[in-house]
Amino acid sequence: MDMLYGYAGRILRIDLSRGTIVNQELDRGLAEKYLGGRGFVASILFNELLSGCDPLGEDNMVVIATGPLTGHFLPGSGKTHFGCKSPVNHGYADSNMGGHFGPALKSAGFDTVVLTGICPRPSVIVIDNHDVSLVPADEYWGKGTLTAEKMLKADLGEDFEIITIGPAGENLVKFACISHDFGRQGGRAGVGTVLGSKKVKAIAVRGSRPVPVYDPRGAYEKGKQMYRAIFAKPGFVSWTPYGTAGITDWVNEVGAFPTRNFQTSYAEHHAAINGQAVRDRLLITDKGCFCCPIPCGKYGHTRTHLGDAYVEGPEYETIALFGGNCELKTIEDVAYANHLCDELGLDTISAGGVIGFVLECLEKGIVSSQQVGERALRFGDLESVSYLLHEIAYRRGIGDVLAEGVRFAAGRFGQGSDRFAIQVKGLEWSGYECRNAPGMMLAYMTCDVGAHHNRAWALGHDVSEDGGSVHDLLSRQQESLGVSGIEGKAAKVIALQHARPLFDALGICRLQWVEIGFEVQHYEDIFRRITGHRCTWEELLRISERIWNLTRCFNVREIDGFGRSWDYPPARFSEEPIPSGPNKGRLISKAVLDRLLDEYYQLRGWDSNGIPRPQTLKDLGLEEVLLGEP
Amino acid sequence: MQLVAEDKKCTGCRVCLMACSLENSGEERPWDALIKVVAHFPQPGTYEVLTCDQCGECARCCPEGAIYQDGGAYRVDKVRCTRCMVCVDACVKGVMRVSDGGYPVKCNACGVCQEFCPARALALA
Numbered sequence: 215m216d217m218l219y220g221y222a223g224r225i226l227r228i229d230l231s232r233g234t235i236v237n238q239e240l241d242r243g244l245a246e247k248y249l250g251g252r253g254f255v256a257s258i259l260f261n262e263l264l265s266g267c268d269p270l271g272e273d274n275m276v277v278i279a280t281g282p283l284t285g286h287f288l289p290g291s292g293k294t295h296f297g298c299k300s301p302v303n304h305g306y307a308d309s310n311m312g313g314h315f316g317p318a319l320k321s322a323g324f325d326t327v328v329l330t331g332i333c334p335r336p337s338v339i340v341i342d343n344h345d346v347s348l349v350p351a352d353e354y355w356g357k358g359t360l361t362a363e364k365m366l367k368a369d370l371g372e373d374f375e376i377i378t379i380g381p382a383g384e385n386l387v388k389f390a391c392i393s394h395d396f397g398r399q400g401g402r403a404g405v406g407t408v409l410g411s412k413k414v415k416a417i418a419v420r421g422s423r424p425v426p427v428y429d430p431r432g433a434y435e436k437g438k439q440m441y442r443a444i445f446a447k448p449g450f451v452s453w454t455p456y457g458t459a460g461i462t463d464w465v466n467e468v469g470a471f472p473t474r475n476f477q478t479s480y481a482e483h484h485a486a487i488n489g490q491a492v493r494d495r496l497l498i499t500d501k502g503c504f505c506c507p508i509p510c511g512k513y514g515h516t517r518t519h520l521g522d523a524y525v526e527g528p529e530y531e532t533i534a535l536f537g538g539n540c541e542l543k544t545i546e547d548v549a550y551a552n553h554l555c556d557e558l559g560l561d562t563i564s565a566g567g568v569i570g571f572v573l574e575c576l577e578k579g580i581v582s583s584q585q586v587g588e589r590a591l592r593f594g595d596l597e598s599v600s601y602l603l604h605e606i607a608y609r610r611g612i613g614d615v616l617a618e619g620v621r622f623a624a625g626r627f628g629q630g631s632d633r634f635a636i637q638v639k640g641l642e643w644s645g646y647e648c649r650n651a652p653g654m655m656l657a658y659m660t661c662d663v664g665a666h667h668n669r670a671w672a673l674g675h676d677v678s679e680d681g682g683s684v685h686d687l688l689s690r691q692q693e694s695l696g697v698s699g700i701e702g703k704a705a706k707v708i709a710l711q712h713a714r715p716l717f718d719a720l721g722i723c724r725l726q727w728v729e730i731g732f733e734v735q736h737y738e739d740i741f742r743r744i745t746g747h748r749c750t751w752e753e754l755l756r757i758s759e760r761i762w763n764l765t766r767c768f769n770v771r772e773i774d775g776f777g778r779s780w781d782y783p784p785a786r787f788s789e790e791p792i793p794s795g796p797n798k799g800r801l802i803s804k805a806v807l808d809r810l811l812d813e814y815y816q817l818r819g820w821d822s823n824g825i826p827r828p829q830t831l832k833d834l835g836l837e838e839v840l841l842g843e844p
Numbered sequence: 845m846q847l848v849a850e851d852k853k854c855t856g857c858r859v860c861l862m863a864c865s866l867e868n869s870g871e872e873r874p875w876d877a878l879i880k881v882v883a884h885f886p887q888p889g890t891y892e893v894l895t896c897d898q899c900g901e902c903a904r905c906c907p908e909g910a911i912y913q914d915g916g917a918y919r920v921d922k923v924r925c926t927r928c929m930v931c932v933d934a935c936v937k938g939v940m941r942v943s944d945g946g947y948p949v950k951c952n953a954c955g956v957c958q959e960f961c962p963a964r965a966l967a968l969a
Contacts, residue, residue, distance in 0.1 A: 287862045317874075364885075396886045422873075424873050427872070430870060437866075438960065441962070444962075499890060500963065502856055502963075504858055506855075506857045506859075506962070507859065511855070513885075524885075524888075524889050
């Protein structure tokens with residue numbers, strides 16, 4: 215068989231219940247049809263997972279996948295993708311992270327790891343090239359992610375790349391993350407929860423095998439050309455010092471900053487928690503993922519009245535959810551909350567969403583002070599945030615309810631709290647308030663894992679007809695949010711939902727394109743030189759569309775009653791006008807939401823209930839989905 | 845010419861290691877690069893970059909006189925080298941390695957690493 219260039223060429227399958235380890239050849243058909251990363255995750259989950267299985271049971275899978283461009287010499291090639299059946303809504307869940315784990319996994323000889331079963335006792339998976347073993351995790355279990363990673367590096371060797379879960383993952387908090395490299399996370403959708411349910415505390419990997427490249431000389435020259443092109447971009451100089459935190463002021467100026475549990479969309483104190491504050495008040499070093507020329511990681515040190523902390527970040531999402539949504543007033547407080555989440559193993563986005571929600575419930579008298587240990591919890595108070603994070607991670611008191619996420623908590627608390635439980639499909643909303651941003655609203659509504667921004671950051675198109683990179687948007691005279699209305703928004707969202715997740719399938723970071731406007735055509739060329747396959751960007755986008763439809767079909771199959779009703783935001787966004795800030799008075803009515811969804815479904819070739827039509831699936835080559843039809 | 849690193853600027857991205865291995869071995873083997881990046885995390889949260897400064901210690905300790913100076917860099921003469929690896933053990937920075945063919949390999953100050961270091965943490969001086 216011809217060499218599969220660009221890939222390590224093997225899949226590692228571990229049945230944790232039995233301790234069996236299988237080193238299997240990567241199927242060429244899988245690579246050609248789904249590329250890698252998110253595509254492998256979606257395909258393996260759809261085709262191999264026992265339908266209807268318990269997300270926390272033996273039959274759920276954790277799929278860890280790199281892509282064909284992961285680990286090669288090109289900008290941002292450090293991505294790793296995680297996926298499983300969601301512990302929150304039983305549908306599709308995935309999350310990706312940067313760092314160095316994926317490149318190390320490929321150097322060890324594996325593109326993908328598939329975990330099934332449950333370890334009889336807490337374990338660490340050690341992958342040392344092709345030597346794979348399960349070792350007891352007794353001394354690491356219960357430890358924070360940063361502590362456990364440091365211990366594992368000391369015990370195994372500094373050259374191991376390590377992912378860990380924290381106490382939140384061990385205790386099956388539904389928004390537990392997977393942590394790596396002292397500050398990178400696969401944060402969303404409960405991937406850390408499912409790893410915890412499998413009693414896998416950590417995975418350590420070390421590799422020393424080069425991955426075969428089709429045209430080594432050509433790929434090297436192209437890689438060099440890509441770096442030189444990025445160095446020449448204006449955004450390379452302007453964006454890099456601040457990373458994602460650099461948009462904090464802009465998001466406030468356009469009135470999209472989640473504030474006080476998304477009650478409003480502008481925080482008066484935003485200048486105290488922006489990218490400049492990170493740089494001036496926290497920064498020790500810029501911290502880059504593998505082969506990244508524009509390091510968004512800002513590693514720093516903070517000192518608060520609760521203690522000192524070393525922490526990577528906070529990046530924008532954490533600033534939005536803790537600085538805005540929980541109203542922490544200083545970058546030091548936000549950084550400390552960030553550190554607690556990292557060590558406990560909590561996704562900062564969901565954690566900030568859950569805490570904002572319960573603080574509003576307390577304000578409204580829906581939750582009583584007796585339910586929080588007679589404490590006077592309030593917005594803007596780091597002690598309140600710290601208390602709640604610990605209660606959640608260890609499932610103590612009200613934390614046991616909050617650990618299930620805002621949708622579940624609203625069901626428990628009742629009294630109309632579901633109106634302001636800010637989520638879609640059970641996943642807490644990330645850092646953009648959308649009552650005057652119809653494109654971004656639709657992006658959140660239709661994201662396969664729930665209210666996450668990364669599939670389609672359509673906010674730029676809500677602000678400006680031209681959209682463009684973040685560097686472009688920040689450089690321009692500001693227009694007001696919602697300037698371009700709802701016309702054409704569904705098509706924009708769909709285009710973004712193919713482009714952005716394509717990077718996740720290729721196994722590389724999208725931020726070079728998103729943030730500083732690096733041209734996507736470069737990737738056609740490097741893809742050809744690394745894999746030997748000539749694919750246009752448009753052809754690659756078609757694969758991404760196939761993956762998008764497959765994850766939708768996974769939700770249709772696994773979630774009872776899945777369809778249109780799962781694509782709506784909470785009532786706050788269509789019934790309560792924004793009370794203050796640049797977008798005061800704005801909302802998006804239910805009628806407009808319906809119009810957006812109708813247009814979106816029609817363009818996608820889905821029926822009015824949001825179910826992909828058979829012809830759509832056939833056109834995309836999704837025969838495996840059609841075969842499952844009665 | 846010597847390769848000088850400014851630790852404070854390093855972001856730990858390892859582009860230098862990839863460029864070094866590609867330039868000198870033709871393969872993506874960052875673990876075999878002639879530079880080392882040591883990460884000190886979670887505390888104090890800094891990177892340490894170890895580079896060859898052409899100090900000449902390898903040449904001084906070579907029993908065969910197989911390491912010679914040429915154009916500002918010390919190089920290994922494979923004809924005279926007996927692969928005893930005394931030089932690798934003696935390298936002050938620990939940045940020499942052994943090639944697949946069993947010969948010692950050292951930095952030849954080609955400068956590719958510093959050209960592609962995004963943070964400008966490396967320089968040929």
